[in-house]
Amino acid sequence: MKVLVPVKRVLDYNIKARPKADASGVELAGLKMSMNPFDEIAMEAAIRFKEGGQASEVIAVSCGPQANQETLRTALALGADRAVLVETEVELQPLAVAKLLKALVAREQPGLVICGKQAIDDDANQTGQMLSALLGWSQATFASRIELGEGTALVTREIDGGLETLSIRLPAVVSTDLRLNEPRYATLPNIMKAKKKPLETLTPESLGVDIAPRLTLLKVAEPPARQGGIKVDDVAQLLDKLKNEAKVI
Amino acid sequence: MTILVVAEHDNQHLKAATRHVLAAAEAIGGEIHVLVAGQHCAGVAEAARALPGVSCVRLAQSDALESAGAENMAALVVRLAPDYTHLLTAASASGKNWMPRVAALLDVAQISDIVRVDAPDTFTRPIYAGSVWATVRSADAIKAVTVRTTAFEALPETGGAACLETVEAGVDTGLSRRTGLALNASSRPELETARVVVSGGRGLGSAERFSALLEPLADKLNAALGASRAAVDSGYVPNDYQVGQTGKIVAPDLYIAVGISGAIQHLAGMKASRVIVAINKDPDAPIFAVADYGLVGDLNQVVPALTAAL
Numbered sequence: 001m002k003v004l005v006p007v008k009r010v011l012d013y014n015i016k017a018r019p020k021a022d023a024s025g026v027e028l029a030g031l032k033m034s035m036n037p038f039d040e041i042a043m044e045a046a047i048r049f050k051e052g053g054q055a056s057e058v059i060a061v062s063c064g065p066q067a068n069q070e071t072l073r074t075a076l077a078l079g080a081d082r083a084v085l086v087e088t089e090v091e092l093q094p095l096a097v098a099k100l101l102k103a104l105v106a107r108e109q110p111g112l113v114i115c116g117k118q119a120i121d122d123d124a125n126q127t128g129q130m131l132s133a134l135l136g137w138s139q140a141t142f143a144s145r146i147e148l149g150e151g152t153a154l155v156t157r158e159i160d161g162g163l164e165t166l167s168i169r170l171p172a173v174v175s176t177d178l179r180l181n182e183p184r185y186a187t188l189p190n191i192m193k194a195k196k197k198p199l200e201t202l203t204p205e206s207l208g209v210d211i212a213p214r215l216t217l218l219k220v221a222e223p224p225a226r227q228g229g230i231k232v233d234d235v236a237q238l239l240d241k242l243k244n245e246a247k248v249i
Numbered sequence: 250m251t252i253l254v255v256a257e258h259d260n261q262h263l264k265a266a267t268r269h270v271l272a273a274a275e276a277i278g279g280e281i282h283v284l285v286a287g288q289h290c291a292g293v294a295e296a297a298r299a300l301p302g303v304s305c306v307r308l309a310q311s312d313a314l315e316s317a318g319a320e321n322m323a324a325l326v327v328r329l330a331p332d333y334t335h336l337l338t339a340a341s342a343s344g345k346n347w348m349p350r351v352a353a354l355l356d357v358a359q360i361s362d363i364v365r366v367d368a369p370d371t372f373t374r375p376i377y378a379g380s381v382w383a384t385v386r387s388a389d390a391i392k393a394v395t396v397r398t399t400a401f402e403a404l405p406e407t408g409g410a411a412c413l414e415t416v417e418a419g420v421d422t423g424l425s426r427r428t429g430l431a432l433n434a435s436s437r438p439e440l441e442t443a444r445v446v447v448s449g450g451r452g453l454g455s456a457e458r459f460s461a462l463l464e465p466l467a468d469k470l471n472a473a474l475g476a477s478r479a480a481v482d483s484g485y486v487p488n489d490y491q492v493g494q495t496g497k498i499v500a501p502d503l504y505i506a507v508g509i510s511g512a513i514q515h516l517a518g519m520k521a522s523r524v525i526v527a528i529n530k531d532p533d534a535p536i537f538a539v540a541d542y543g544l545v546g547d548l549n550q551v552v553p554a555l556t557a558a559l
Contacts, residue, residue, distance in 0.1 A: 016513055017377035026381055038495075094349070095358055122376050123494065124361045129319065129349035138424035139319050141346050144488065154428065158488055159342040160497075161439070164316070165429030172425075178478070178495060179488055214358035215385040223375065223382045226520055229541035231532075235554045238526065241542050246524045248445075248503040249470065249559070 001111035001170075003046040003055045005080065006101055007039040007062050009071040010121040017121075023219040026121075035071050038116025040078070041176040044183040045146060046114050047079035054148050057081045059108055063092055063100045069199060076194035077186035083199040084108075088211060090204075094122075096211035098130035103207035105135060110171065112153070117142050117175040132173035140166050142177040250279030250369060253307075255326060255338040256297055260287045260315065263296040265442045266339035268406065269398035271300060274337050276366035276401070280304050282333075283411070286325055286418075288315035294413060301408035311418035316427040317343050323350035325419050330355055330391055335369075340395035340498075348395050357389035364400035378494040379517035398441070399500035399521050433487055440490070443473035445503045448492055448519070451479035452508020452529065452548055459485040462552045463507060469559040475499065475519075477509045493518035508548050511536025528552065 011017055012032040020027050035043075049055035060075035062068040063086040072083035086100050105113065113132075118125035132139035140146075140155035144163065147154040148170075157164045158177045168174075186194070204211045232238045242249045252274045257264040267283070274281045281302055285294040286309045294308040307329070313321045326347070330336060336351060338344035340362040352359035364382070365373035371386045372394065440446065447467040453459040459480065467474050475497070476490040492499055494517040504522035509515060511527070511534055519525070520539050527540035528551050537543040544551055 011377070013514075017380040019381055026377060093358060095353060095356075098353055118495065120378065120494070123378070124359070125345050126349035126352070126359050126361060129346065130353035130359075132319075133323060133350035133353040139346075139350070140425065141319070142342065156429075160441070161489060162430070162432035162487075164427060164431075166318070166425045167428045168425040169423070177488075178482075214389055215360065215387055218371065218384045218386055220376070220381050220383045223379060226539050228538050229525075229543065231537070231543045231545060234546075235544070235551060235558055238542055238544055238555065239558055242503070242524070242526070246503075246541065248524050 001055055002057045002059060002108060003049060004059050004061060004105065004108055004110040004113045005039070005042050005046045005075065006113070006115045006127070007043065007060055007071050007075050008036040008119045009033050009062065009064060009068045010036045010119055013037055013120055019220040019222060023221060025217065025220055033067070035074050036116050036119045038118060038176055040183040041178070041180050042114040042116050043075055043078050043080065044181045045176060048181065049148065050079065059084065059110065061086070061101065061104055063088070063097050065089055072199055073194050074186060076197040076199070077191040078184065082197055085199065085201045086204060086207065087201050088204050090211055091213055092211060093213050093215060094124050094126035095130055095214060097127050098134055099209045100204060100207060100211065101131045102134045103209050112171060113173045115173065115175050117177055128173050128175040138168040138172045140168050140172065141175040143174050144177050144179040146174055146180070250277065250334045251332060252277060252279055252281045252335040252337060253329060253333045254281060254283045255336065256283050256285045256293065257339050257341055257343060258285065258287060258290060258293040260290040261292065263293045265403055266341055266398045267297070268300065268403035269401045270337050270339050270396045271302065271404045272401035273363065273366060273396045275302055275404070277335055277369050279334065282307055284309065284326070284329065286314045286322060287317065288312055298411040298413055299407045299409055300411070301404050303409050303411040305412045305414055307414050307416045309416045309418040313421035314418055317347070318425055318427065319347040319350055320422040320424040321419065322347040323354060324422060326351045327354045328419060329416065333391060335392045335394060337394050337396055339398050344395045348393055352393035355391055355393065357391050357393055358387055359393040359395070360385060360387060361395050362397045363394055364397050375517070378513050379520070380513060397498060399498055433489060437467065438471065438473045440473040440475055440497050441499055443501055445470045445472035446475050446499055446501045447472045447505045447507065448475035448477065448509060449480050449485065449507045450477040450509030451483060453480060453485060456485040462548065466552055466556045469556055477515045506536050506540070507552060509536055510534045511539065
């Protein structure tokens with residue numbers, strides 16, 4: 001069974017995002033970009049299935065500008081067998097990405113797609129579910145455990161108040177939560193080897209997919225600022241403030 | 250304009266999240282319907298009928314809808330969608346799970362996690378862990394929207410008298426089924442709706458100290474317990490305690506952060522709280538920049554003293 005893992009190139013999680021001066025978007029120029037952390041977890045899950053003999057091939061895919069090749073090389077260094085880039089300069093929204101991935105699924109025929117539950121840039125948490133719907137497949141989001149069986153998978157999901165286990169029919173789309181695994185780091189020899197692994201480039205046009213954005217971004221802005229408060233000296237003063245100033249206890 | 254609000258419930262109780270979503274629906278304007286989908290949930294529908302501003306409650310019941318699985322929920326909502334200009338639900342684990350399926354099947358964009366209604370087609374939502382807010386306009390005929398409940402004040406539980414209509418539940422897609430459910434048993438208030446939240450971070454040092462120090466404090470305040478990702482990753486508490494960008498978003502009247510340094514990702518989940526207290530031994534911890542009241546000190550002494558003084 002082939003496993004497809006979509007990966008997104010995002011602003012590194014250690015960097016605080018700021019609006020551009022003209023409010024037209026978020027400032028990205030010259031800043032460090034990395035693989036979306038949830039996608040690293042998805043990669044790790046796929047690689048472990050391959051190492052365990054449950055997956056035959058791991059294919060990393062990414063949609064976006066040419067620079068996404070870097071992210072795909074990282075995926076290859078982590079253990080993907082090959083990579084596919086759908087290259088475009090057009091801003092991609094989740095529905096467009098889901099349609100591109102659907103076209104790639106038709107081409108590659110994977111038995112499982114594992115993706116991150118959300119990208120830490122747009123925080124949309126949509127693409128995996130949209131892909132699953134467009135394919136008419138089952139889905140299991142926010143997975144903290146995946147057990148593959150014959151034609152089905154048992155997935156434990158993180159829900160409000162606890163955990164839910166689903167039996168889903170394969171093929172399926174599974175999205176990863178933080179606790180699924182601890183992703184490995186790419187070793188230097190593997191980074192070198194990754195340079196020789198196949199990386200194919202396609203375009204939305206060649207896949208026949210309409211990627212026109214549906215949402216117009218009107219502006220980005222800093223959220224309403226929270227005023228920093230005061231430091232109190234001791235518990236007594238804290239209690240006094242909470243009772244008499246803030247009146248919350 | 251007619252808006253469908255999909256209710257959040259556990260087949261027995263209508264959850265407060267629904268009343269927050271209704272406030273967002275009211276801000277959009279127009280006629281509001283509520284969908285209650287589940288099994289043996291007529292009582293939930295009755296509660297929904299009393300919600301203010303709702304003209305009609307639509308009730309769909311079947312075994313296939315009992316666990317609100319994404320495939321079956323989406324199929325139902327998509328079937329009802331042509332009657333509506335807006336589909337709204339909470340940006341909860343459940344809403345996040347099925348709403349994108351609805352949007353994809355309708356071939357419309359989803360607008361996730363809105364914190365403001367700017368116009369019936371224009372919404373503001375946090376991106377980049379809430380570091381930035383984006384205002385977006387949708388040109389789609391149907392707007393599929395999930396609502397950050399903490400950003401909209403809940404409407405009252407009563408005041409309305411909506412009609413009740415039963416709708417066909419639809420057939421089971423058979424794509425997935427629930428085989429297990431393990432809810433954390435707790436007598437505490439729910440994290441997302443509690444008036445007071447006591448939250449712990451890596452500074453607690455161990456699961457034992459987390460519970461020994463924070464549980465008595467939470468008991469005194471009738472508070473929910475939360476945690477930073479660091480505390481969850483260190484195994485001090487279960488996953489669903491996590492407050493932050495990828496965990497729960499909370500906005501209680503009082504948030505007490507104990508031994509939490511205040512990473513952006515954590516602040517994203519709690520900085521809308523009305524009053525924030527930070528207790529940390531590091532005077533330079535970023536949490537103090539958002540705290541109304543900061544106390545620099547050893548949490549091992551400060552927390553028991555605070556608990557004792559309450």
